[in-house]
Amino acid sequence: MSKRTFDAIVIGSGISGGWSAKELTEKGLKTLLLDRGRDVKHVVDYPTTMLNPWEFPHGGQATLEQKKEYKTASKNFIFTEATAHFLTKDGEQPYIQDKPYDWIQAYHVGGRSLLWGRHTQRWSDFDFTGPERDGFAVDWPIRYKDLAPWYSHVEKFVGISGNKDGLETLPDGDFIKPYELSCVEKHFGQKVSQKYPDRHVIIARTANLSQADKIHQSVGRSQCQHRNLCERGCPYGGYFSSNSATLPAAYQTGNLTLKTHSVAHSIIYDEQKKKAIGVRVVNALTDEMEEYFASIIFVNASPLATNLILLNSTSSRFPNGLGNDSGILGTHMAFHSYRGRITAEYDGDLDKTTSGKRPTSGYIPRFRNVYKQETDFLRGYASNLSASRIVENANDLVGESLKNSLLAAKLGNWHINVGMMGETVPKAHSTVRLDSQLKDKYGIPQLRVSIGYDENDEKMLKDFHQQFTEMYEAAGFHNIKPIDTKRLPGNENHEMGGVRMGRDPKTSMLNAFNQLHHCKNVFITDGSCMTSTSTQNPSLTYMALTARAVDYALKEKKKLNL
Numbered sequence: 001m002s003k004r005t006f007d008a009i010v011i012g013s014g015i016s017g018g019w020s021a022k023e024l025t026e027k028g029l030k031t032l033l034l035d036r037g038r039d040v041k042h043v044v045d046y047p048t049t050m051l052n053p054w055e056f057p058h059g060g061q062a063t064l065e066q067k068k069e070y071k072t073a074s075k076n077f078i079f080t081e082a083t084a085h086f087l088t089k090d091g092e093q094p095y096i097q098d099k100p101y102d103w104i105q106a107y108h109v110g111g112r113s114l115l116w117g118r119h120t121q122r123w124s125d126f127d128f129t130g131p132e133r134d135g136f137a138v139d140w141p142i143r144y145k146d147l148a149p150w151y152s153h154v155e156k157f158v159g160i161s162g163n164k165d166g167l168e169t170l171p172d173g174d175f176i177k178p179y180e181l182s183c184v185e186k187h188f189g190q191k192v193s194q195k196y197p198d199r200h201v202i203i204a205r206t207a208n209l210s211q212a213d214k215i216h217q218s219v220g221r222s223q224c225q226h227r228n229l230c231e232r233g234c235p236y237g238g239y240f241s242s243n244s245a246t247l248p249a250a251y252q253t254g255n256l257t258l259k260t261h262s263v264a265h266s267i268i269y270d271e272q273k274k275k276a277i278g279v280r281v282v283n284a285l286t287d288e289m290e291e292y293f294a295s296i297i298f299v300n301a302s303p304l305a306t307n308l309i310l311l312n313s314t315s316s317r318f319p320n321g322l323g324n325d326s327g328i329l330g331t332h333m334a335f336h337s338y339r340g341r342i343t344a345e346y347d348g349d350l351d352k353t354t355s356g357k358r359p360t361s362g363y364i365p366r367f368r369n370v371y372k373q374e375t376d377f378l379r380g381y382a383s384n385l386s387a388s389r390i391v392e393n394a395n396d397l398v399g400e401s402l403k404n405s406l407l408a409a410k411l412g413n414w415h416i417n418v419g420m421m422g423e424t425v426p427k428a429h430s431t432v433r434l435d436s437q438l439k440d441k442y443g444i445p446q447l448r449v450s451i452g453y454d455e456n457d458e459k460m461l462k463d464f465h466q467q468f469t470e471m472y473e474a475a476g477f478h479n480i481k482p483i484d485t486k487r488l489p490g491n492e493n494h495e496m497g498g499v500r501m502g503r504d505p506k507t508s509m510l511n512a513f514n515q516l517h518h519c520k521n522v523f524i525t526d527g528s529c530m531t532s533t534s535t536q537n538p539s540l541t542y543m544a545l546t547a548r549a550v551d552y553a554l555k556e557k558k559k560l561n562l
Contacts, residue, residue: 001293004290004291004292004293005292005293005294006029006030006031006032006257006292006293006294007024007029007030007031007294007295007296008024008029008030008031008032008294008295008296008297008298009031009032009034009278009279009292009293009294009296009297009298010024010031010032010033010034010297010298010300011034011264011279011297011298011299011300011301011306011309012034012035012111012264012299012300012301012302012305012306012526013033013035013109013110013111013242013247013258013300014106014110014111014112014113014242014300014302014526015111015112015113015116015242015526015539015542015543016300016525016526016527016542016543016545016546017033017035017111017242017298017300017301017526018110018113018241018242018245018246018247018250019154019246019525019542019543019546019547019550020298020300020525020546020550021033021246021247021250021256022246022247022249022250023546023547023550023551024250024255024296024298024550025249025250025253025255025256026249026250026253027550027554028253028255029255029296029554030255030257031250031255031256031257032257032259032292032294033247033250033256033257033258033259034259034262034264034279034281034292035108035109035111035258035259035260035261035262036107036261036262036263036264036284037106037107037108037109037260037261038107038108038109038260038261039108039109039258039260040086040108040109040110040114040233040243041109041243042220042233042235042237042243042244042247042248043235045233046232046233046234046235047085048081048082048083048085048232049229049232049233049234049235050235051082056081056082057081058081059081060080060081060082061080061081062074062079062080062081062084063081066081066084069089069090069091070084070087070088070089070090071090072090072102072103072104073087073088073089073090073104073105075102075487075488075491076102076104076491076493078115078231082229082231082232083115083231083232086106086108086114086115086231086233087104087105087106087115088104088105088106088107092105092107093105093107093440094438094440094446095304095446095447095448095449096435096438096446096447096448096449097449098448098449098450099449099450099451099452099489100452100488100489101449101451101452101488101489101490102487102488102489102490102491103304103449103490103495104490104491104493105302105305109242109243109247109258109260110241110242110243110247111242111302112302112493113240113241113242113243114231114233114241114242114243115231115493116241116493116539117537118206118207118208118230118239118240118359118360119204119205119206119360119363119384119537120155120158120160120205120206120207120537120539120540121170121205121363121365121382121536121537121540122144122147122148122151122170122171122172122173122536122540122541123144123147123171123534123536123541124144124168124169124170124171125143125144126168126169126366126370127532127534127535127536128140128142128143128144129143130379130423130532130534131531131532134373134378134379136378136425136426136427136532137332137425137426137500137531137532138500138502138503138504138507138508138531139502139503139531140501140502140531140532141501141502141503141508141511141512142501142512144171146512146548147541147544147545147548148171150544150545150547150548151171151173151174151540151544152173152174153544153547154540154543154544154547155173155174155175155540156174156215157215157216157245157246157249158207158240158245158540158543159176159207159208159209159212159213159215159216159221159240160173160174160175160176160205160206160207160540161175161176161177161178161179161205161206161208161209161210161360162175162176162178162203162204162205162206163175163178163202163203163205165200165202167200167202167365169365169366169367169370170202170365170536173205175205176209176210176211176213177210177211178203178205178210179203179206179210179358179359179360180203180358181201181202181203181362182354182387182388183349183352184346184348184349184387184414184416185201185362185385185386185387186201187346187348187349187475188201188362188385188387188416188471188475188477189201189202189362191471191474191475191476192364192471192474192475194474195471195474196367196471198367198370199364199367199471200364200365200367201362201363201364201385202362202363202364202365203360203362203363204360204361204362204363204384205360205363206239206359206360207239207240207539208224208230208238208239208240208359208360209221209222209223209224209237209238209239210223210224211223216237216245218249219237219244219245219248219249219252220237220244220248221236221237221238221244221245222236222237222238223236223238224236224238224239224359225238226356226357226358226359227357228357228358228359230359238359239359259281259292261283261284261285262281262282262283262284262290263281263282263283263284263442263444264279264280264281264301264305264309265279265280265281265282265289265309265312265442265444266279266280266309266312266313266314266322267279267280267297267299267309267310267313267322267522268280268291268293268313269313269315269317269318269322269519271315271316271317274317275519275520275521275562276297276322276519276521276522277293277294277295278291278292278293278294278297279291279292279294279297282442282443282444284442287442295521295557295562296521296523296553296557296562297521297522297523298522298523298524298525298546298549298550299522299523299524299526300524300525300526300546301526302495302526302527302528303333303495303496303497303498303526303527303528304432304447304449304495304498304528306498306499306524306526306528307329307330307432307447307498307499307528308432308434308444308445308447310322310323310324310329310499310524311324311329311330311432311433311434311445312434312444312445318518318519322516322519322522323509323516323517323518323519323522324509325505325517325518326505326506326507326508326509326517328428328500328507328508328509329498329499329509330431330432330433330498331428331429331430331431331497331498332426332427332428332430332497332498332500333426333430333431333432333451333495333496333497333498334423334424334425334426334427334430334451334495334496334497334530334532334533335424335451335489335490335492335494335495335496335533336421336422336423336424336492336494336533336535337381337420337421337422337423337424337453337457337460337461337487337489337492338419338420338421338422338485338487338491338492339420339422339453339457339461339484339485339486339487340381340383340419340420340422340460340461340464340465340482340483340484340485341417341418341419341420341482341483341484341485342417342418342464342465342468342469342472342480342481342482342483343415343416343417343418343479343480343481343483344415344416344472344477344478344479344480344481345413345414345415345416345477345478345479346387346413346414346416346475346476346477346478347413347414347478348414348476349414350411350413353388353389353411354388354389361384361385361386362384362385362386362387363382363383363384363385364382364383364384364385364418365382365535366380366381366382366423366535367380368380368381368463368467375459375463376459377456377459377460377463378425378456379422379423379424379425379456379460379532379535380422380423380460380535381420381421381422381423381460381464381535382420382421382535382536383418383419383420383421383464383468384418384419384421385416385417385418386416386417387414387415387416387417388414388415389411389412389413389414389415390411390412390415391405391406391409391410391411391412392410392411392412393405393408393409393410416472416477418468420461420464421492421494421535421537422457422460422461422464422535423532423533423534423535424453424454424456424457424489424533425454425456425532426496426497426500426531426532426533427454429450430450430451430452430497431448431450431451431498432447432448432449432450432451432498433447433448433450434446434447434448435447435448449490451489451490451495452489453489461484465482468482469482494527494533494537494538495527496527496528496530496533496538497527497528497530497531497533498528499524499528499529500528500529500530500531501514501529501530501531502531505517505518508531509524510524510529513548513549513552513553514529514545514546514548514549515549515552515553520556520561520562521553521562523549523550523553525542525545525546525549526542527542529545
């Protein structure tokens with residue numbers, strides 16, 4: 001029993017789970033970190049990170065057989081021959097799609113922190129007050145001022161490159177030196193701001209080390225080498241991941257125990273003590289059920305998996321899932337819409353081109369429905385922007401002719417691409433729930449997913465195409481092509497909700513500190529805690545919420561409230 005008892009247990013080792021482990025261990029708690037997959041050690045377990053294209057059996061392209069095994073994951077832009085080993089085959093995690101949904105999973109230590117896009121923006125009060133203003137979802141129990149110091153806390157350790165842009169809609173942070181917009185991206189920004197003073201084109205803030213400070217070097221990280229091979233795992237630690245940053249920091253304390261191949265089944269609730277006492281897991285290697293115990297539990301399994309675990313954590317006290325007195329567990333799911341894309345060409349600045357590889361892009365913060373409701377749809381969208389020139393004389397060539405063309409490259413016009421990241425609105429009918437009959441290979445009920453687009457999303461997509469067509473024309477761009485990518489919910493990796501935060505236990509699962517209203521020693525700080533999605537990339541907010549929740553949990557523990 002003593003070997004299976006810890007001060008704290010963390011389920012999941014991705015972006016938020018890594019931060020839970022770091023913060024808990026650094027505060028002196030003996031912490032067990034559970035992960036359902038294999039270990040991935042920094043540097044040594046990145047098998048493709050130093051390979052050149054010609055060193056892959058198929059030049060880096062996924063085979064038809066791989067695409068068949070990874071039917072869902074292969075739809076995502078990060079799936080290649082170089083990254084397939086970091087993604088999950090469909091047979092490993094079966095689920096029922098009441099509506100088409102791509103559940104992208106990465107079952108290994110570090111999870112999707114090895115694969116994320118690394119854009120990192122703070123939320124503003126326009127984001128935290130969105131539900132209060134338009135009445136969809138419930139009011140967030142926190143505001144920007146509550147999270148601002150915790151944004152700073154995590155930014156310093158992560159290493160966020162960016163500019164101090166002074167935008168009310170996108171608060172500045174503690175940044176290291178920024179990357180630079182290309183000349184055409186700057187041109188676009190100048191033309192847009194002349195016509196639309198409330199619209200801004202900035203360099204995107206990214207978790208790549210444009211410089212490595214002492215705090216980064218302390219865990220063995222070094223400056224980004226601009227290889228743009230991040231999704232293979234970076235041996236330099238140039239971008240932030242659990243494997244390169246938070247877990248090494250946790251190991252340095254001597255307080256971390258990692259247990260891999262441990263599939264979380266449910267959280268154990270003690271009826272007499274009226275609190276959770278541990279976690280039940282299935283050993284993926286032996287199929288045996290195991291139990292581990294702690295007085296504090298952080299659930300960071302990723303949103304759909306976290307909802308599944310809580311729904312499966314039933315007892316006499318909680319017959320519908322742990323902490324689910326309100327009945328809203330698994331409801332009000334949301335995501336980001338990546339369906340909008342628009343391309344164009346520009347025939348100016350032909351005496352210039354880009355040089356090297358930049359690990360980020362341009363960024364246009366949300367400008368719709370910010371200060372008032374001005375459209376026939378709710379909320380809005382942010383966008384990323386990239387502009388570069390392509391080699392025109394290398395198409396359809398091979399061998400020596402290809403080599404000669406590349407050595408004497410003929411560059412064409414500038415090609416511009418803007419992608420939309422739209423906020424979807426959480427609704428009661430957007431749900432995940434347990435199937436009453438079907439189970440996975442571990443004997444755990446399969447998840448039924450009913451999450452889709454609605455009329456609001458269609459109106460937003462139409463507006464995105466209209467607005468950027470006008471902005472492109474203002475910048476003198478031509479050959480404008482609006483595109484509907486048809487990307488399914490889930491495919492963008494930004495699933496959120498189901499265990500949302502709120503002020504009222506009747507309409508929310510968690511309080512202002514990510515603590516279950518009705519089971520005080522369980523904290524949820526991954527994307528399932530989100531009340532709304534905003535238009536910013538969510539990972540930085542997960543990190544800040546996690547660090548804040550750990551600080552609160554320790555204070556409550558000292559007061560003997562947990």
